[in-house]
C-alpha cells in the first residue's frame with residue numbers, strides 16, 4: 049500500500065471570503081438578513097459592479113459578453129490553453145438567502161485572490177463567471193451553451209420589460225447574443241460550487257457533496273374527465289367523480305416514486321371543476337413533476353404509473369390524459385471531475401458523499417459544451433430560496449478550499465491530457 053504525501057497547497061483566506069459574503073449580502077439586504085436581488089434590478093446591477101471591481105483588484109481582466117455574463121479572467125502560465133472556469137449567479141428570488149449563487153461567485157473570486165496573493169498562476173487561464181438571471185431564465189448560461197430561444201418575447205419580464213432593455217442595462221446585447229456562445233475547445237472544464245439547498249449533507253453529517261449530475265425533469269398536465277352531476281341526487285354507485293380519480297392518481301404518483309432510488313415526483317397543483325360544494329366534480333386538472341438522474345429510470349416510473357392510471361380510470365369510470373409540458377434531460381457530471389473533487393476533499397480531511405442535484409443550476413448548461421463538475425456545501429435545515437438560508441462560516445471556507453484544490457488538480461489533469 050502506498051500513501052500519498054500530504055499536499056502542501058495554498059488555502060483560501062477565510063476572513064476575506066467571509067467578509068465578502070457579508071459585504072455582498074448588504075446589496076439588496078432584507079430586514080431578516082435575506083437578500084432581494086432580482087435579475088436586472090438596481091440591486092443586481094450594483095452587485096455585479098461590486099464583483100467586477102473585486103475581480104479587477106484580484107488581477108483579473110473583466111469583460112461582459114452579449115448575454116450579460118460578467119467574465120473575469122486570470123491569466124495562465126500558458127495563456128493560450130483553454131480556460132478552467134468556475135462561477136455561479138448573483139441574482140436571487142424575491143426573498144432569497146445570501147448564499148444561493150453568491151457563494152459560488154465569491155468562492156471563485158477568493159480562489160483567484162488566494163493565487164494572486166502568492167503571485168501564483170495555474171497553467172490554464174482561470175475564469176470566474178457571473179451568469180445572468182439564473183433564477184428565472186438562465187439566459188446567461190444558455191447564451192454560453194448556445195441554447196437561447198430565438199424569440200425575445202419568451203424572455204419578456206413579468207413587468208413587461210423587454211429582454212433587449214434588460215440585457216442592455218447589464219452591458220449585454222440581445223442582437224448579438226449568439227456571440228456569447230463558447231466552443232468546447234475554449235473551456236477545458238467548468239466547476240460550480242453551490243449551497244445544497246436541501247437537507248441531505250446535513251442529515252448525513254457530511255461537509256462536501258460531490259455532485260453526480262443535475263437531474264432530468266419532466267412535467268405533465270394531467271386531465272381527469274368525469275361527469276359533473278348533482279351532489280344530492282346522484283347515488284354513489286352511479287358517479288364518475290373526477291376528484292376521486294385524481295386523488296387516486298396522486299396516491300399512485302407517491303407510491304411509484306416512494307421506492308428505493310433517488311427519484312422524486314410531485315403533484316403540486318390541482319384545479320377542480322366546477323369547484324362547488326353541491327356538485328360531483330366533473331373535471332380535474334393537475335400537474336406532475338418527476339425528476340431523476342436517469343432518463344431511462346424516469347421512463348420506467350412513468351410506465352408503472354401508467355398501469356395504475358389505467359386501472360384507476362376503469363375503476364372510476366373516468367378518462368385520464370397526460371400531456372407533456374417540459375422535458376429537461378439530466379446533465380451528468382464528468383466522472384473524473386467527481387474523482388478530483390472527492391480527492392480534494394480527502395486531502396483537506398473533509399467528509400464527503402456523492403449525490404445528485406435536484407435543483408437546476410447554470411452548470412447544467414455548461415455541461416452541454418464542456419466537462420462539468422459541481423461541489424455542494426450543507427444548507428442548515430435544508431432551507432433555501434428563503435431569508436433563513438444558512439451555511440456556517442466553517443462550511444463556506446471548506447467549500448472554497450475544495451474548489452481551490454479541485455481547480456489545481458484540474459490544471460494538472462488537463463495539462464496532462466491535452
Ligand SMILES: [Zn+2]
Pocket residue numbers: 137148149182242
Ligand atoms: Zn443558485
